[in-house]
Amino acid sequence: MGDVHDVPIRDETIRLGQFLKLANLIDTGADAKGAIADGLVSVNDAVETRRGRQLRAGDVVTFGGQSARVG
Known part of the structure; x- marks a missing residue:
């Protein structure tokens, strides 16, 4: 994995689809929905297919070779 x-x-939590946009890993909600549904997004090194997955501080989201940690 590259730089995180x-x-x-x-807030204390954020949904996966929202975080992908906030972290600039993806451009739009529609793009996030498709990428998550296609199994292209992982949370803490496990593929995640639920767009509404609640993320907490310390969770690491990876998409397209880039990673972002929830702060």
């Missing part, structure tokens, strides 16, 4: 950048969130 920290992305701060306002």
Whole structure:
């Protein structure tokens, strides 16, 4: 895995689809939905297919060779 950048969130949790956009790993909600449904997104090194998956501080999301940690 390459460099992981920290992305701060306002609340204690954030949904996976929202975080992908916030972290600039993906451009739109529609793109996020498709990428997640196709099994292209992983959370903590496990493929995640639920767009509504709740992420917490410390979770690492990877897509397209880039990773971001929930801050």
